[in-house]
Amino acid sequence: MTSEVLDPRVDPEPPYWRELRALAGLRGDWAWDVLRQQAWCARTPWSVAVTLEGSRPRWFVAAAWIGTRSRRHRFATSRRGGLLGGLDVRAPGSGAFPAWWFADTDGDGGCGRLLTEYLPSMRRLFGAGMKATLIRQVPGEGVATLAGRFHLVRETEPIARVPTAGFTSGDDWLASLPRRRKAQLRKVFDAIEADVDLTVEVLPGSAVDAVELAELLRLNEVKHRDVPIVPLPQFVGYLRRLLLQPDVFVLCYRDGNSRRLVAAATVYDHPQWPLARAWSSLPVEDGGRADAYFHMYGELVRWSIERGRRGVVLGKKMAKLKTSLGAELVPQYAAVVPVR
Structure with a gap:
């Protein structure tokens, strides 16, 4: 297994990205040139972590770095990360779907592997200044996996x-x-x-x-x-x-x-x-x-x-109206996980 962490602003599209998009069912907002433009227009720097088996992608996670330099009116700088902060694991466009995909999820939507594989690798990259991670769009089957001492898990708006x-x-x-x-x-x-x-x-x-x-x-x-x-x-x-x-x-x-x-x-x-x-x-x-x-x-x-x-x-939003239009509501959760 090999791993790499990419910055869409400056790193070229990896040769496996289109295959990964097809495997993970990623929509048009995940095309690499779209990600690049989004990352340059973002308030915070983005990273896309990928693990490969040979040349075949096995998992990926996208996240934004939230640190002391983050400001509501400031765009992302050329610097990756900062001295103190954490990761916001979320999709770059829509909040309707998770910002990760694993070839094998153990029935918990990949949340276990976020804890055991992704977070340790990112802690090695960002160092001791990485204190916590906010994970959004957590499916119901992943809640028990993310629950734990000093972990905060809350239900958010459902998806219609x-x-x-x-x-x-x-x-x-x-x-x-x-x-x-x-x-x-x-x-x-x-x-x-x-x-x-x-x-x-x-x-x-x-x-x-x-x-x-x-x-x-x-x-x-x-x-x-x-x-x-x-x-x-x-x-x-x-x-x-x-x-x-x-x-x-x-x-x-x-x-x-x-x-x-x-x-x-x-x-x-x-x-x-x-x-x-x-x-x-x-x-x-x-x-x-x-x-x-x-x-x-x-x-x-x-x-x-x-x-x-x-x-x-x-x-999201307008849940009552959308249910009157025949929509079903799919629960979603968010979790704050300390990184030690």
């Missing part, structure tokens, strides 16, 4: 996903919903479909202008300032590279006359569970469409059914 494998059409999904929600959505769908001045289509990301989409997505990001550290704005350079990935699509709502993009959702395709990543729309008074947000869910479900997927992942 709509199973679609049992449906043959969007109408089947709609018929399965509670009566009041079904009636409301029928009105929404009829109104959107009757709007002759609106076009709705799912396009490959490469067919969408990154600048136009970034401007729209920033409108939604401005609304969500209810977290301790305000998210960074949507960077055009990052988005441009993301949209070029063959598994990234955009659900576009355009004004039929001006061709202006009035609403959009990004979707990362996957053989089983596509992920609905980002959504934004113009205010109605500025040309947006009422209830396009609800229509978006119907379009994503229909798209998932047509592509033969198991379902579509809707991410």
